Amino acid sequence: MFWQTSRFQISLDEPKVMGIVNITPDSFSDGGRHATTASALQHCEQLLSEGAHILDIGGESTRPGSPPVPLEEELARVLPVVRHAVTLGVPVSVDTYKPQVMRAVLDLGADIINDIWALRQPGAAEVVASYPGCGVCLMHMHRDPQTMQVAPMEGDVVAQVLSFLELSAQSVIALGAKKTQIMLDPGIGFGKTVAQNFALLKHQRALLAAGFPLLAGWSRKSSLGAVTDRPVDERMVPSIAAAMLAVEQGASVVRVHDARDTVAALAVLKAMQSA
Numbered sequence: 001m002f003w004q005t006s007r008f009q010i011s012l013d014e015p016k017v018m019g020i021v022n023i024t025p026d027s028f029s030d031g032g033r034h035a036t037t038a039s040a041l042q043h044c045e046q047l048l049s050e051g052a053h054i055l056d057i058g059g060e061s062t063r064p065g066s067p068p069v070p071l072e073e074e075l076a077r078v079l080p081v082v083r084h085a086v087t088l089g090v091p092v093s094v095d096t097y098k099p100q101v102m103r104a105v106l107d108l109g110a111d112i113i114n115d116i117w118a119l120r121q122p123g124a125a126e127v128v129a130s131y132p133g134c135g136v137c138l139m140h141m142h143r144d145p146q147t148m149q150v151a152p153m154e155g156d157v158v159a160q161v162l163s164f165l166e167l168s169a170q171s172v173i174a175l176g177a178k179k180t181q182i183m184l185d186p187g188i189g190f191g192k193t194v195a196q197n198f199a200l201l202k203h204q205r206a207l208l209a210a211g212f213p214l215l216a217g218w219s220r221k222s223s224l225g226a227v228t229d230r231p232v233d234e235r236m237v238p239s240i241a242a243a244m245l246a247v248e249q250g251a252s253v254v255r256v257h258d259a260r261d262t263v264a265a266l267a268v269l270k271a272m273q274s275a
Helices: 039-051 071-085 099-108 124-129 158-172 195-200 204-210 222-228 236-248 259-274
Strands: 003-004 009-010 014-022 054-060 093-097 112-115 133-138 184-187 253-256
Touching: 014 039, 039 054, 039 071, 054 071, 054 112, 054 133, 071 093, 071 099, 093 099, 093 222, 099 112, 099 124, 124 158, 133 158, 158 184, 158 195, 158 204, 195 204, 195 222, 195 236, 236 253, 236 259, 253 259
Parallel strands: 014 054, 014 253, 054 093, 093 112, 112 133, 133 184
Antiparallel strands: 003 009
Protein backbone atom coordinates (compact mmCIF):
# COMPACT_ATOMS: atom_id res chain seq x y z
CA MET A 1 0.00 0.00 0.00
CA PHE A 2 1.21 3.53 -0.67
CA TRP A 3 0.07 7.15 -0.37
CA GLN A 4 0.49 9.10 -3.60
CA THR A 5 1.55 12.71 -3.04
CA SER A 6 2.79 15.49 -5.28
CA ARG A 7 6.45 14.44 -5.26
CA PHE A 8 6.54 11.19 -3.29
CA GLN A 9 4.93 7.79 -3.33
CA ILE A 10 4.95 7.06 0.40
CA SER A 11 5.15 3.37 1.23
CA LEU A 12 2.75 2.40 4.01
CA ASP A 13 4.18 -1.08 4.48
CA GLU A 14 5.47 0.28 7.80
CA PRO A 15 3.84 3.05 9.86
CA LYS A 16 5.02 6.58 9.19
CA VAL A 17 5.57 9.41 11.67
CA MET A 18 4.21 12.84 10.74
CA GLY A 19 5.92 15.58 12.74
CA ILE A 20 3.86 18.62 13.75
CA VAL A 21 5.14 22.12 12.97
CA ASN A 22 2.77 24.72 14.47
CA ILE A 23 3.59 28.24 13.26
CA THR A 24 1.08 29.71 15.68
CA PRO A 25 1.04 31.69 18.93
CA ASP A 26 -1.96 29.84 20.33
CA SER A 27 -1.85 26.10 19.58
CA PHE A 28 -3.03 24.04 22.55
CA SER A 29 0.29 22.27 23.12
CA ASP A 30 3.22 24.25 21.77
CA GLY A 31 1.70 27.58 20.81
CA GLY A 32 4.37 30.25 20.37
CA ARG A 33 7.36 27.90 20.50
CA HIS A 34 7.75 27.85 16.71
CA ALA A 35 5.80 30.97 15.78
CA THR A 36 8.62 32.65 13.84
CA THR A 37 9.89 31.47 10.48
CA ALA A 38 13.37 30.82 11.86
CA SER A 39 12.17 28.74 14.81
CA ALA A 40 9.70 26.82 12.63
CA LEU A 41 12.44 25.96 10.14
CA GLN A 42 14.72 24.84 12.97
CA HIS A 43 11.91 22.66 14.28
CA CYS A 44 11.41 21.09 10.84
CA GLU A 45 15.04 20.07 10.76
CA GLN A 46 14.93 18.81 14.35
CA LEU A 47 11.90 16.61 13.60
CA LEU A 48 13.70 15.10 10.63
CA SER A 49 16.83 14.48 12.69
CA GLU A 50 14.60 12.63 15.17
CA GLY A 51 13.29 10.33 12.47
CA ALA A 52 10.03 11.93 11.31
CA HIS A 53 9.05 10.80 7.81
CA ILE A 54 6.62 13.63 6.96
CA LEU A 55 6.37 17.27 8.06
CA ASP A 56 2.93 18.75 8.77
CA ILE A 57 3.00 22.57 8.74
CA GLY A 58 0.11 24.65 10.04
CA GLY A 59 -0.49 28.36 10.47
CA GLU A 60 -3.85 28.32 12.28
CA SER A 61 -4.69 26.72 15.60
CA THR A 62 -7.77 24.49 15.51
CA ARG A 63 -7.97 23.80 19.24
CA PRO A 64 -11.50 23.96 20.72
CA GLY A 65 -12.69 27.57 20.80
CA SER A 66 -9.90 28.89 18.59
CA PRO A 67 -10.78 31.90 16.39
CA PRO A 68 -10.20 31.81 12.62
CA VAL A 69 -6.97 33.35 11.32
CA PRO A 70 -7.25 35.89 8.48
CA LEU A 71 -6.09 34.58 5.10
CA GLU A 72 -3.18 36.99 4.67
CA GLU A 73 -1.87 36.22 8.15
CA GLU A 74 -1.96 32.46 7.54
CA LEU A 75 -0.17 32.89 4.22
CA ALA A 76 2.50 35.06 5.86
CA ARG A 77 3.11 32.40 8.50
CA VAL A 78 3.09 29.34 6.27
CA LEU A 79 4.62 30.24 2.91
CA PRO A 80 8.21 31.02 4.04
CA VAL A 81 8.36 27.76 6.00
CA VAL A 82 6.92 25.65 3.18
CA ARG A 83 9.29 27.27 0.69
CA HIS A 84 12.24 25.92 2.68
CA ALA A 85 10.65 22.67 3.87
CA VAL A 86 10.16 21.41 0.32
CA THR A 87 13.96 21.44 -0.11
CA LEU A 88 14.52 18.99 2.78
CA GLY A 89 13.85 15.81 0.82
CA VAL A 90 10.71 14.59 2.63
CA PRO A 91 6.98 14.89 1.97
CA VAL A 92 5.54 18.20 3.19
CA SER A 93 1.95 18.38 4.39
CA VAL A 94 0.13 21.65 5.05
CA ASP A 95 -2.66 21.76 7.62
CA THR A 96 -5.22 24.19 6.18
CA TYR A 97 -8.84 24.41 5.10
CA LYS A 98 -8.57 27.59 3.02
CA PRO A 99 -8.49 26.98 -0.75
CA GLN A 100 -6.27 30.03 -1.32
CA VAL A 101 -3.64 28.62 1.05
CA MET A 102 -3.94 25.19 -0.56
CA ARG A 103 -3.24 26.61 -4.00
CA ALA A 104 -0.32 28.73 -2.77
CA VAL A 105 1.46 25.88 -0.98
CA LEU A 106 0.86 23.38 -3.79
CA ASP A 107 2.39 25.89 -6.19
CA LEU A 108 5.47 25.92 -3.92
CA GLY A 109 5.75 22.13 -4.14
CA ALA A 110 3.90 20.94 -1.03
CA ASP A 111 2.88 17.29 -1.25
CA ILE A 112 -0.19 16.91 0.96
CA ILE A 113 -3.19 18.96 2.03
CA ASN A 114 -4.30 17.99 5.55
CA ASP A 115 -7.80 19.45 5.98
CA ILE A 116 -9.84 19.34 9.20
CA TRP A 117 -12.90 20.26 7.11
CA ALA A 118 -12.34 17.35 4.68
CA LEU A 119 -12.45 19.79 1.72
CA ARG A 120 -15.95 21.01 2.61
CA GLN A 121 -15.07 24.69 2.40
CA PRO A 122 -16.20 26.24 -0.92
CA GLY A 123 -13.57 25.69 -3.60
CA ALA A 124 -11.27 23.48 -1.54
CA ALA A 125 -12.07 20.18 -3.27
CA GLU A 126 -11.72 21.81 -6.68
CA VAL A 127 -8.25 23.11 -5.79
CA VAL A 128 -7.02 19.68 -4.74
CA ALA A 129 -8.58 18.08 -7.82
CA SER A 130 -6.74 20.56 -10.04
CA TYR A 131 -3.34 19.33 -8.79
CA PRO A 132 -3.13 15.74 -10.09
CA GLY A 133 -1.25 13.50 -7.73
CA CYS A 134 -1.26 15.65 -4.60
CA GLY A 135 -2.01 13.80 -1.40
CA VAL A 136 -4.95 14.71 0.80
CA CYS A 137 -5.93 13.82 4.35
CA LEU A 138 -9.66 14.08 5.03
CA MET A 139 -10.61 14.47 8.68
CA HIS A 140 -13.92 14.04 10.48
CA MET A 141 -14.96 17.06 12.55
CA HIS A 142 -18.31 17.57 14.26
CA ARG A 143 -19.47 21.20 13.98
CA ASP A 144 -16.50 23.64 13.90
CA PRO A 145 -13.53 24.54 16.15
CA GLN A 146 -15.50 27.28 17.90
CA THR A 147 -18.43 25.02 18.90
CA MET A 148 -17.31 21.40 18.52
CA GLN A 149 -16.70 20.75 22.22
CA VAL A 150 -19.66 22.83 23.36
CA ALA A 151 -22.04 20.28 21.82
CA PRO A 152 -20.11 17.06 20.99
CA MET A 153 -21.49 14.23 18.90
CA GLU A 154 -24.25 11.93 20.06
CA GLY A 155 -24.97 8.32 19.17
CA ASP A 156 -22.75 5.68 17.56
CA VAL A 157 -19.54 7.59 16.91
CA VAL A 158 -17.83 4.84 14.91
CA ALA A 159 -20.69 4.40 12.44
CA GLN A 160 -21.11 8.15 11.98
CA VAL A 161 -17.41 8.77 11.44
CA LEU A 162 -17.14 5.88 8.99
CA SER A 163 -20.12 7.12 6.97
CA PHE A 164 -18.78 10.67 6.85
CA LEU A 165 -15.29 9.61 5.78
CA GLU A 166 -16.62 7.28 3.09
CA LEU A 167 -18.77 10.04 1.60
CA SER A 168 -15.94 12.58 1.81
CA ALA A 169 -13.53 10.29 -0.01
CA GLN A 170 -16.03 9.44 -2.73
CA SER A 171 -16.74 13.15 -3.27
CA VAL A 172 -13.07 13.83 -3.94
CA ILE A 173 -12.79 10.82 -6.24
CA ALA A 174 -15.82 12.07 -8.17
CA LEU A 175 -13.84 15.24 -8.95
CA GLY A 176 -10.99 13.20 -10.42
CA ALA A 177 -8.71 12.29 -7.50
CA LYS A 178 -7.31 8.77 -7.36
CA LYS A 179 -7.95 6.49 -4.42
CA THR A 180 -4.21 6.29 -3.72
CA GLN A 181 -4.08 10.03 -2.98
CA ILE A 182 -6.46 9.81 -0.03
CA MET A 183 -5.77 9.30 3.68
CA LEU A 184 -8.56 9.38 6.30
CA ASP A 185 -8.43 10.76 9.85
CA PRO A 186 -11.17 10.04 12.42
CA GLY A 187 -10.54 13.43 14.06
CA ILE A 188 -9.70 12.60 17.65
CA GLY A 189 -10.84 15.49 19.85
CA PHE A 190 -12.80 17.27 17.14
CA GLY A 191 -16.34 17.32 18.51
CA LYS A 192 -16.18 14.06 20.45
CA THR A 193 -16.41 13.15 24.11
CA VAL A 194 -13.56 11.40 25.90
CA ALA A 195 -15.48 8.12 25.73
CA GLN A 196 -16.14 8.57 22.00
CA ASN A 197 -12.45 9.23 21.29
CA PHE A 198 -11.48 6.00 23.02
CA ALA A 199 -14.29 4.14 21.27
CA LEU A 200 -12.77 5.27 17.98
CA LEU A 201 -9.41 3.91 19.12
CA LYS A 202 -10.87 0.60 20.27
CA HIS A 203 -12.87 0.12 17.08
CA GLN A 204 -10.49 1.90 14.71
CA ARG A 205 -10.15 -1.13 12.43
CA ALA A 206 -13.83 -0.75 11.54
CA LEU A 207 -12.90 2.49 9.74
CA LEU A 208 -10.66 0.53 7.38
CA ALA A 209 -13.88 -0.72 5.78
CA ALA A 210 -13.91 2.57 3.85
CA GLY A 211 -10.96 1.20 1.87
CA PHE A 212 -8.38 3.89 2.66
CA PRO A 213 -5.38 4.14 5.00
CA LEU A 214 -5.81 5.90 8.33
CA LEU A 215 -3.96 8.71 10.09
CA ALA A 216 -4.21 8.93 13.89
CA GLY A 217 -3.67 12.21 15.73
CA TRP A 218 -3.61 11.55 19.48
CA SER A 219 -0.56 13.59 20.41
CA ARG A 220 -1.08 15.47 23.71
CA LYS A 221 -4.86 15.57 23.23
CA SER A 222 -7.12 16.51 26.14
CA SER A 223 -8.66 13.02 26.28
CA LEU A 224 -5.24 11.73 27.32
CA GLY A 225 -5.15 14.35 30.04
CA ALA A 226 -8.63 13.33 31.15
CA VAL A 227 -7.65 9.71 31.80
CA THR A 228 -4.13 10.37 33.17
CA ASP A 229 -4.66 13.65 35.03
CA ARG A 230 -1.57 15.05 33.32
CA PRO A 231 -1.23 18.60 31.97
CA VAL A 232 -0.52 19.06 28.29
CA ASP A 233 3.25 19.37 28.72
CA GLU A 234 3.40 16.02 30.56
CA ARG A 235 1.55 13.88 28.04
CA MET A 236 4.41 12.46 26.00
CA VAL A 237 4.12 8.93 27.44
CA PRO A 238 0.31 8.76 27.08
CA SER A 239 0.67 10.15 23.55
CA ILE A 240 3.14 7.47 22.55
CA ALA A 241 0.98 4.78 24.13
CA ALA A 242 -2.03 6.00 22.13
CA ALA A 243 0.03 6.17 18.93
CA MET A 244 1.21 2.57 19.37
CA LEU A 245 -2.34 1.38 20.06
CA ALA A 246 -3.52 3.24 16.97
CA VAL A 247 -0.88 1.50 14.86
CA GLU A 248 -1.90 -1.84 16.35
CA GLN A 249 -5.45 -0.98 15.33
CA GLY A 250 -4.44 -0.32 11.73
CA ALA A 251 -3.21 3.28 11.50
CA SER A 252 -0.65 3.87 8.75
CA VAL A 253 0.44 7.36 9.89
CA VAL A 254 0.67 8.87 13.37
CA ARG A 255 0.77 12.65 13.70
CA VAL A 256 2.95 13.60 16.68
CA HIS A 257 4.82 16.30 18.53
CA ASP A 258 7.41 13.90 19.98
CA ALA A 259 8.97 12.32 16.90
CA ARG A 260 12.13 10.90 18.46
CA ASP A 261 10.39 8.86 21.13
CA THR A 262 7.55 7.78 18.84
CA VAL A 263 10.07 6.45 16.34
CA ALA A 264 11.79 4.53 19.16
CA ALA A 265 8.48 3.04 20.30
CA LEU A 266 7.67 1.98 16.75
CA ALA A 267 11.05 0.22 16.57
CA VAL A 268 10.10 -1.83 19.65
CA LEU A 269 6.72 -2.66 18.13
CA LYS A 270 8.35 -3.72 14.85
CA ALA A 271 10.84 -5.94 16.69
CA MET A 272 8.02 -7.72 18.49
CA GLN A 273 5.98 -8.18 15.32
CA SER A 274 8.92 -9.57 13.37
CA ALA A 275 10.25 -11.85 16.13
